[in-house]
Amino acid sequence: MLLILKKIHRLLYFLSILFFFVISFPILYFLAKNPEKHYNSIVWFRKWISLLGSYFVGIRYKVTYEEPIDWSKNYIICPNHTSILDITALTYLSPRPFSFIGKVELLKNPVTRIFFKTIDIPVKRESKISSFKAFKRATELLKEGKSLVIFPEGKIDDHFPPTLHKFKPGAFRMAMDNNTPILPVVIHNASAILWDDGGQFGSRPGCIKITVLKPIETDPNVSTANSSIEQEVYEKMNKVWQEGSLL
Template sequence: MPLFLKKTHRILYFIAVLFFFSLSFPALYFLAKNPQRNYASIVWFRKWISILSVHLVGIRFRVTYEEPIDWSKPYILCPNHTSILDITALTYICPQQFSFVGKIELLNNPVTRIFFKSIDIPVKRESRMSAYKAFKRAGDLLKEGKSVVIFPEGKIDDEFPPILHKFKPGAFRMAQENNIQIIPIVIQNAWDIMWDDGGRFGSKPGVIDITVLKPMDCTPTEGRDFDSIELEVYEKMNQVWLKQREITQ
């Protein structure tokens, strides 16, 4: 697809997001006044604003599960991160109530602000206090039976095409301290549909392939320490990531 058409498609996508968000805003504004009581409703609005927006511009999802997931219990969802469409991918996959942990700059975004002021968890990367508060808030949500999404790479890759970068330890420490399983998720080609926010290459219609791996226990045992667990998750995700890249190239 020519670049000018990709740029046009990106504009149409953001128009779709703003359209569905504007329709939902009066209800969200009211619900966000009491996010604890209205948590499930806010999650519902976030899900359908995201999904309807991508569907309107011809973006779909195809999900493969390594094994069936028991969604009756909370998890820490750990996807790779190459596109803002990863957010929609997670709302599509997960039928549970859940919160994202994301950069504090999302409070400045007119769409994501209301979610990060109510149900999601902003964190200032360079602040230990902010990281501690985010860690505690996420732990509280897990204890309430809600799931948490943490992108273990910490940010979208600056390289194109992207690779799977070394993980940060936060998700694994949280899983260990709360005795919660991690679900590794490989979002294969969102970067090809829209890399980052699409500012450089635009976006296009297409199917985003997602592989949901089986839940993994992060409790250290003899011969399996914290670092080896983190590496085990990384290597499993990277194997799936590289295999799919070989198939599509």
């Protein structure tokens, strides 16, 4: 019975997202004709479609900061990834417009397609050409002063409960090459509310807890290996993930 209720909640969640997307679509369609000019507006719509969709079914967000964040800077935001709700959690915490780098399959989703055709960056990870194009586009956005979200694990864990998996080097190489600070983010319990896309366990109302760690500065003139920063970020995030010490 509980699983049936959670499946119904998941259906309501997707219907809620679809509802707010549909009523916003005419404006989004217009804005998408010139995404460079309307970048901030498209980001704003993405944020409020996702937030209103989750609020409507009783999903809330709470952010804890290790230290105050200077949002006048741009960052490469590196969160763990256990749920499709991670996307909404990140739009909630960041007052600064940003782009996601995500799997190319998101172009097939009727809701996410318009965002990945305009402000976000699709990538087919097994394709070197696609990865190169994504890296080039991401570099352009960083030089324009925009932030990026890259899930360093590369995907959602295939097993429940999820763990923090080894990071891929792309985000850290990009940060070093562009002298952009890394902002580690731990999303603690999104998988308990909606794991992956909710297909197996459904979803439920609740409060998703997020911890934003201290930014890690990068400098391409300093001979620090990408792997060293990668390991530093992993260890800090894994500590908070395991212990919940900042909650």
